Amino acid sequence: MKTVEEIKAAIEAAVPGAGVTVVLNPSPSAQHSLRLEPAHALAVAAFLRDDPELAFDYLSNVTGVDWLDKEIAEKVKVTRQVTKTVDGPEGTKLEQVVDEIVEETRKHVEPGSLEAVYHLYSVALRHGPLVLRMRTVNRTDKVELPSLTPVWRAAELQEREVFDLYGIVFTGHPDLRRILMWDEFKDYPMRKDYVEPDDYEYEPTAHDAVLKRAQEHRSREQGSRD
Amino acid sequence: MSVAETRTERSAGWNRPPAVEPEGEGELLEVAMGPHHPSTHGVFRMDVSLDGERVVRLKPVFGYLHRNHEKIAEGVAYLASMPYTDRLDYFCSLTNNWAYALAVEKLAGQEVPARAEYIRVILAELTRIQNHASTIGFLLQEMGASGTPLMYAFREREKILDLFESLTGSRMMCNYMRFGGCRVDLSSAWIEATKKVVAGLPAFVDEFEALLTGNEILMARCQGVGVLKPDLAVNAGISGPMLRASGVNYDLRKVDHYGIYDRFQFRVPLGDHGDIYDRYMVRVLEMRESIGILNQALQDIPLGPIMDAKAKLRGFRPKPGEAYGRIEAPKGELGFYLISDGGPNPYRYRVRPPSLINLTVLEDMCLGHNVADVVLIFGSVDIVLGEVDR
Amino acid sequence: MVDNELKIELGKQGILVTTIEELYNWGRRSSVWPMQFGLACCAIEMIATTMARYDLARFGAEVFRPSPRQADLMIVSGTVTKKMAPQVVRLYNQMAEPKYVIAMGACAISGGPFKQGYNVLKGIDRYIPVDVHIPGCPPRPEALIQAFMTLQKKIDGQPLTGEGRPRFLDADAQCEFPVPEQGAHDLEPPSNQGVWPVEIQGVGSRERRDIDGRQVSTDH
Ligand code: SF4
Numbered sequence A: 001m002k003t004v005e006e007i008k009a010a011i012e013a014a015v016p017g018a019g020v021t022v023v024l025n026p027s028p029s030a031q032h033s034l035r036l037e038p039a040h041a042l043a044v045a046a047f048l049r050d051d052p053e054l055a056f057d058y059l060s061n062v063t064g065v066d067w068l069d070k071e072i073a074e075k076v077k078v079t080r081q082v083t084k085t086v087d088g089p090e091g092t093k094l095e096q097v098v099d100e101i102v103e104e105t106r107k108h109v110e111p112g113s114l115e116a117v118y119h120l121y122s123v124a125l126r127h128g129p130l131v132l133r134m135r136t137v138n139r140t141d142k143v144e145l146p147s148l149t150p151v152w153r154a155a156e157l158q159e160r161e162v163f164d165l166y167g168i169v170f171t172g173h174p175d176l177r178r179i180l181m182w183d184e185f186k187d188y189p190m191r192k193d194y195v196e197p198d199d200y201e202y203e204p205t206a207h208d209a210v211l212k213r214a215q216e217h218r219s220r221e222q223g224s225r226d
Numbered sequence B: 001m002s003v004a005e006t007r008t009e010r011s012a013g014w015n016r017p018p019a020v021e022p023e024g025e026g027e028l029l030e031v032a033m034g035p036h037h038p039s040t041h042g043v044f045r046m047d048v049s050l051d052g053e054r055v056v057r058l059k060p061v062f063g064y065l066h067r068n069h070e071k072i073a074e075g076v077a078y079l080a081s082m083p084y085t086d087r088l089d090y091f092c093s094l095t096n097n098w099a100y101a102l103a104v105e106k107l108a109g110q111e112v113p114a115r116a117e118y119i120r121v122i123l124a125e126l127t128r129i130q131n132h133a134s135t136i137g138f139l140l141q142e143m144g145a146s147g148t149p150l151m152y153a154f155r156e157r158e159k160i161l162d163l164f165e166s167l168t169g170s171r172m173m174c175n176y177m178r179f180g181g182c183r184v185d186l187s188s189a190w191i192e193a194t195k196k197v198v199a200g201l202p203a204f205v206d207e208f209e210a211l212l213t214g215n216e217i218l219m220a221r222c223q224g225v226g227v228l229k230p231d232l233a234v235n236a237g238i239s240g241p242m243l244r245a246s247g248v249n250y251d252l253r254k255v256d257h258y259g260i261y262d263r264f265q266f267r268v269p270l271g272d273h274g275d276i277y278d279r280y281m282v283r284v285l286e287m288r289e290s291i292g293i294l295n296q297a298l299q300d301i302p303l304g305p306i307m308d309a310k311a312k313l314r315g316f317r318p319k320p321g322e323a324y325g326r327i328e329a330p331k332g333e334l335g336f337y338l339i340s341d342g343g344p345n346p347y348r349y350r351v352r353p354p355s356l357i358n359l360t361v362l363e364d365m366c367l368g369h370n371v372a373d374v375v376l377i378f379g380s381v382d383i384v385l386g387e388v389d390r
Numbered sequence C: 001m002v003d004n005e006l007k008i009e010l011g012k013q014g015i016l017v018t019t020i021e022e023l024y025n026w027g028r029r030s031s032v033w034p035m036q037f038g039l040a041c042c043a044i045e046m047i048a049t050t051m052a053r054y055d056l057a058r059f060g061a062e063v064f065r066p067s068p069r070q071a072d073l074m075i076v077s078g079t080v081t082k083k084m085a086p087q088v089v090r091l092y093n094q095m096a097e098p099k100y101v102i103a104m105g106a107c108a109i110s111g112g113p114f115k116q117g118y119n120v121l122k123g124i125d126r127y128i129p130v131d132v133h134i135p136g137c138p139p140r141p142e143a144l145i146q147a148f149m150t151l152q153k154k155i156d157g158q159p160l161t162g163e164g165r166p167r168f169l170d171a172d173a174q175c176e177f178p179v180p181e182q183g184a185h186d187l188e189p190p191s192n193q194g195v196w197p198v199e200i201q202g203v204g205s206r207e208r209r210d211i212d213g214r215q216v217s218t219d220h
Helices: A004-014 A038-050 A155-166 A208-225 B003-011 B069-074 B079-086 B093-108 B114-143 B148-168 B188-212 B216-222 B230-235 B241-245 B276-300 B354-366 B371-381 B385-389 C004-012 C020-029 C041-050 C085-094 C105-110 C141-156
Strands: A021-023 A033-035 A058-067 A070-087 A093-110 A113-122 A127-135 A144-146 A169-171 B029-033 B045-051 B054-061 B321-329 B332-340 B346-352 C073-077 C100-104 C132-134
Touching: A004 A021, A004 A033, A004 A038, A038 A127, A038 A144, A058 A127, A058 A155, A058 B321, A058 B332, A058 B346, A113 A155, A113 B332, A155 A169, A155 B354, B045 B371, B054 B354, B054 B371, B069 B079, B069 B346, B079 B093, B079 B346, B093 B114, B093 B321, B093 B332, B114 B148, B114 B188, B114 B216, B114 B276, B114 B371, B148 B188, B148 C041, B188 B276, B216 B276, B216 B371, B230 B241, B230 B354, B241 B276, B241 B332, B276 B371, B321 B346, B332 B354, B354 B371, B354 B385, C020 C141, C041 C073, C041 C100, C041 C105, C041 C141, C073 C085, C073 C105, C100 C105, C100 C141, C105 C132, C132 C141
Parallel strands: A033 A127, A144 A169, C073 C100, C100 C132
Antiparallel strands: A021 A033, A058 A113, A070 A093, A113 A127, B029 B045, B045 B054, B321 B332, B332 B346
């Protein structure tokens, strides 16, 4: 199989302005991936499927990943003007403005995103995997990604599952409904910040985590009764 | 059909199920088959619209056994998910173990000693035989042959489960493989017992086939029913015996060369028509090939360690990165996708369930057939709900 | 009432002495038909129990009925998810009295290994009364047979009149149980207080009901 860099070059030759980036995978598996621009994803996917040298006709796996908002603390050196008292001539004190370099920690929040990951193989040429990724703009309101179901039917149920559990809205999906949870369900349970319903009432258990939740439940219930 | 023709059909949305027009006038009959239905192997629902006896629309409904395997696995250490994988496809716990161990071994770059690889092959092929036998038994049960084929299958299955139990301590939930090897070594007595069971298996398959393969009712009900075309099968990500029954030669044991399957001689049975009968036949032939692999593996199994000496069981923290590992499970391509952030738990843990994805084309296969055939077509897909919904 | 030893002695002579109650319960316990209803992994062990090796037919229970109307026993064999729980309660309501429930496996009892799941019901006895619990993951077929025999003993011991009589002979007993609704975040209500009287430590005791829905003493 071609390397990811070669595939990237092939894509860019075929789909102008596709904006593909290579995401390296440092683990021993060395399954590197390509990040697609959502706007061109469908064209790139169709190219990957139909190109005779690549022929990725088999979409194996579709999944979502939740990347939380990250608070990044950075140490930056800033120059500030500080007023200093210096000893002037003849014992007087003088106020003087000097430049000083101080270190400051700045925090900024890197917005998280939801990511859809696709694993492609080729049945015709028996190679793979090629990993494709797409990211949403954020985790709250701009969560649309193009659906690849028109290219690979295999994505149909799996994209529905990602929609159900992560809340990525796949535009162009023929039948985007909840698949695993019931229709009235409101949350997206696989997101990292999902809070489970509190139903650990009475738990004779050996699991510490469960026991802790049950105790929390009890103390809450007690509080509400007092 | 030429490629150009397929292209135009594709652009016309060929990969949607074709619409079947009702013949008569008036209302369609809406039937919800499931979640409690004797034919659904558990808790699965199909919302079927019927025009008389003919199916004109079929929507599968999932999730009645959604047990949050992935969410739980993201909260516990890598090894702690191993027993949960047993419960995915509860007919084949050992192949599930293998798929997960393979993914983690890819993620952490671990080697597996030769003896452990042999043990894995032996256990996986035993699993495949009992799974295919039970699947055919259930398929026949749904066809109305209540009892006999299933009894035969379970008689053989019990023998294999006894082997599993004496090795791993549990009949169904074996929890046997570890990252970089296996949990306990085989004794020579176990190998002898297995050889005995394997020696009896060809007679079982012969008996099974004598009962079924030439059976007129089976042929009448299965041939030409639920046909799946190879191009749609590939496009829809179908895997396992279902894909091969449609004539696509894609067996991960040959394609991915995982484990030590390269050392064994075996053939990949393929179907011609992609109907229920071919799926049945492919499974029977696969059982025979598995018996062949078992004979070779039991013959050549070497001595040696069963664990990678460098493998760490406690404090196992793979370096950041990700890996996708897949094997040819009895039901199809079972994959595990793991993302590590360097911690003791996986950041993302995903199971690629063959059972779920094989159901993508259920509607395509059922449209236009009678409602009684839906039960058969569904049975021939071979699903387990624990894996469909996870 | 004939005394037991005399009865055995007469039996040896070929004379059968019995009571209506014994005869009636003997008939009931010897043909408990389970519902053909599998939920998860435990269901496979349930099927294995009915197959040739373990042969549940010896206990008069080989006829698995697909319809709840014809079944006497519901074996909750596997994980009950929140999506499935309303259906399980509905099926139970549709069964005709006398009806019994075996909770098979850790999941049916308490959620088992999947207890921490957001979609897993932590025990079916939050919504319907359970007669026999079998621990195990999955319980072996022998354990299911043992549960079956326990249930038969229970049926045998039920008097036809007075306290402790089965529900279908008691006009006041509750036979139908409310079906939970699927809400936006969880099942509503999360449990049926009538059958799942949870004791919360430190909070005053609450009304309790026994398995047949009758109120029992409230102090502990
Ligand atoms: S108790 Fe164990 S075997 Fe039974 S359904 Fe639950 S997980 Fe499966």
